[in-house]
Amino acid sequence: MNIKQRHPWVLTAEEATAIQQELRQEVVTEDQLGAVQFVAGMDVGFEAEGSITRAAIAVLRFPDLQFHEQAIARRPTTFPYIPGYLSFREVPTVLDALEQLQTIPDLLLCDGQGIAHPRRLGIACHLGLLTDLPAIGVGKSRLVGRHEDVPEQRGSWVPLIHQKETIGAVLRTRPGTKPLYISPGHKISLLTAIEYVMSCTTKYRLPETTRFAHKLASAKPAQSNGQLSIS
DNA sequence: GCGACAG
DNA sequence: ATCTTGTCGC
Numbered sequence: 001m002n003i004k005q006r007h008p009w010v011l012t013a014e015e016a017t018a019i020q021q022e023l024r025q026e027v028v029t030e031d032q033l034g035a036v037q038f039v040a041g042m043d044v045g046f047e048a049e050g051s052i053t054r055a056a057i058a059v060l061r062f063p064d065l066q067f068h069e070q071a072i073a074r075r076p077t078t079f080p081y082i083p084g085y086l087s088f089r090e091v092p093t094v095l096d097a098l099e100q101l102q103t104i105p106d107l108l109l110c111d112g113q114g115i116a117h118p119r120r121l122g123i124a125c126h127l128g129l130l131t132d133l134p135a136i137g138v139g140k141s142r143l144v145g146r147h148e149d150v151p152e153q154r155g156s157w158v159p160l161i162h163q164k165e166t167i168g169a170v171l172r173t174r175p176g177t178k179p180l181y182i183s184p185g186h187k188i189s190l191l192t193a194i195e196y197v198m199s200c201t202t203k204y205r206l207p208e209t210t211r212f213a214h215k216l217a218s219a220k221p222a223q224s225n226g227q228l229s230i231s
Numbered sequence: 232g233c234g235a236c237a238g
Numbered sequence: 239a240t241c242t243t244g245t246c247g248c
Contacts, residue, residue, distance in 0.1 A: 044238070083236035122237070141237065143236065
């Protein structure tokens with residue numbers, strides 16, 4: 001997959017802000033995706049007290065959500081966690097993992113926000129722009145915006161508002177659990193994003209893509225059989 | 232100036 | 239995100 005390396009990753013928060021202001025103008029929040037045959041989920045974890053970033057990608061077939069392919073990448077962590085700048089910490093490693101894929105996904109579900117971001121450039125937008133893939137932001141908690149309570153029924157949602165603008169949706173994917181924060185990342189509208197997140201979610205709160213990627217990003221051994229081994 | 236604050 | 243076993247509740 002072709003990835004655009006358009007700016008440096010070693011920078012200050014000030015420089016990162018400037019890049020976000022520049023890239024936000026290129027984000028597309030209208031449907032510009034074809035038939036979806038493969039959906040990818042992304043997740044990031046850390047090792048060695050945070051000094052190593054580990055990214056995992058899980059590609060599932062759509063709409064049956066059967067596992068298709070996986071990729072894992074590791075690299076030294078170079079940027080701290082600062083709310084509003086998550087992509088500068090995680091994207092480089094996620095791109096490494098994406099480059100390993102044999103199958104280019106038709107849609108990418110990201111851990112974190114899309115345009116539901118103070119400068120409308122969450123990690124889903126950033127990844128979508130650099131890979132040119134349709135992307136959706138699936139946050140487990142809120143970064144910015146306000147909203148009413150979400151009805152308990154699965155599938156119900158309320159708009160997420162920020163500065164008088166609808167930037168996303170707070171979606172109930174499962175009764176009795178905290179709702180998810182959905183927002184367009186790139187090349188997809190909010191309503192379509194909600195539909196895909198629901199289609200990728202079965203009996204759990206999180207989409208199957210995210211759950212699968214999370215397992216990969218958590219498994220320490222790169223190639224473990226779940227058995228004991230001697231060194 | 233005082234809180235809030237994706238993962 | 240990460241440190242971590244059992245335990246409270248539907």
